Amino acid sequence: MPGARSAGPSGPARRSTRSVLLPAGRGLGRLGTVLVVVPALWCHRCLLTPAGHAVAWLARGVGAGLARVHACVLRPIGQAVAWLLTGIGAVLAAMGIGVYTAVARLARCLLVLPAHWLYDRVLAPVGRAVARCGRGLGWLLGVFGTGVAMALYWALRVLIVLPALALWRRVLAPVGRFLAVVTREVGDALGHAWRIAGRISRAVGRVLGTLFRWIFVEPLRWVYRTVLTPVGHLVRGAVLRPAAEGARVVGRAVREALTSARDTVRQARADFRRILFGEPRQPAAVDRREPQGPATRTLGSSTTALTKD
Template sequence: MELREPPPEQSQPEGCLVVAVRLPVRIVVLVLVVPVRMVWDVLVAAGRLLRDTVLRPFGRALLWLGRAVFVWPCVGLWRYVVVPAGRALAWLAAVLVGVPAVWLYRWVLTPVGRALARLARGAGAVLAWVYARVLSPVGHGLAWLLTGVGAVLAALGAGTYTAVAWLARHLLVVPARWLYTWVLAPAGRAVAWCVRGLGWLLGLLVTGAGLALYRTARVLLVLPALALWRWVLAPVGRFLTVVAREVGDALGHAWRIAGRISRAVGRALGTLFRWIFVEPARWVYRSVLTPVGHVVRDAVLRPVADGVRAVGRAGREALATARATVRQARAEARRMLFGGPGRPLPADRREPPGAAARSLGNSTTALTKD
């Protein structure tokens, strides 16, 4: 499947107003922006030089000073004071608190808890026996007695309840129903009909007044505002939009052109500085100072260095000879005062012979000696 390139966007035709505004605006903006861009480039170069030569070394020095004043003492304090103190406190806490607490739990609290649990189980068994053998029969008996008393009272009050209910129905319920059906309901319907009619009348009045106010506001406010927007504000807004867009485009073009001009001026100044100062200094160094330095090195410095090395070598040899002479004189004086060293006795470096083995003809006992 071949990929088709999208068709190029067709540029909309520009009006004469855009063309008439664009050229003067770009010329004026270019004249105004070039000095600003050159000053901006100079400030950027100065800022980079200041950052590389002053701020960055100063920041590194401050960083090292901060480490030396704050970080390293804190690290040393943590490593050599706080950590050993914490370990010592942990060991003391384990020895003084942990071990006694474990001993107390194991040999005091655990036996006491087990004893209390056994006591609670025994008390629970006693209470269960009391409930099953004493309280439950007593409760069942009281329930049977109260059930009988309630049945007797219900039989006595049934007739009285029926009479009271008949009197309440004929004295209260029937008159209240007649009053609601023939008096209150018709009166409520009449009041509701009147309220609906009054609401319809009020709605009609409000609708008429609202329609009149709408017509008046439309004629007095909306139509003039619409005409003002359509014939005054919209054309002025379009003109201002065109001017603002052209000014923005002109600023962008002028900023880029000013950058190129500033770069060309900077390169020209750099070339001029190189021709005036750098190239003459390089020629003087290469053509004058370097040959003079080589001559001075070959004619003066190298012979002087060879002479200094020869003098140092002769001095070292003289010192070695004097040191050997002094050592020999000291040895002669020691020999005259204390005598020469004695000859060492020759040491027998042979292995000692082993004991002879016993035999019948060579015995060491007293009975077999001849």
């Protein structure tokens, strides 16, 4: 019934929806994912995160380098200076306690204390500040990359994915179902109309064929069999065959007359040429140095055409 059919999508509509519209929607969703989401995630994973890690690693490397400079340069220099001063102090102790004490205090004041103060007040704070700046820069880049990625993700989701999904659910799917129902109904109506028209046209064609056969074909067949065939046989036996025989006889006579006239003209022309110019000269025989008649040259003969008299 029409009401039952319009209650829900039929088989062809459901099949068309599943085989055309749903794959198209999935294809659009996958296309948006491939063109937007995947590049954004790839940018976050392959560019921003490695850049933050690189900055953090650089900061850690700078801090480790400063620590290594302190451990490998400043401390050995201080130890060497202390050892040197110890040796000098021992020498000065040997030379005199007063000189040693003065030199030791002077070296401590001029070298050890400034170097210790430089390490404690300058190098160590600078190293810590550089390390903290590196870590802060890495964290800032990570936060910025994450924020940009999330902003791109939500912007694309709000601007493309959700409108496309709403368009599919609210517009394309209902329109597809409606078009499927309309197409099915129109197809059924056209099928019924085509079948009815076929039956009507077949009946009309049979009637017209019968009328044409009765009006034209049967009278023409009767006229051909009863009138034209005997008349044709009579005309062929009484007129055409004698006319053909007479034409052949006349043609043969004409050909013979033309042949005799051609021979007469040729003979008269030859006689006239003979009267005007006389007899034509016969061509002189030319000695071709070849044996004539039976005396032909053979392979076993010792006489050739060139030595024969």
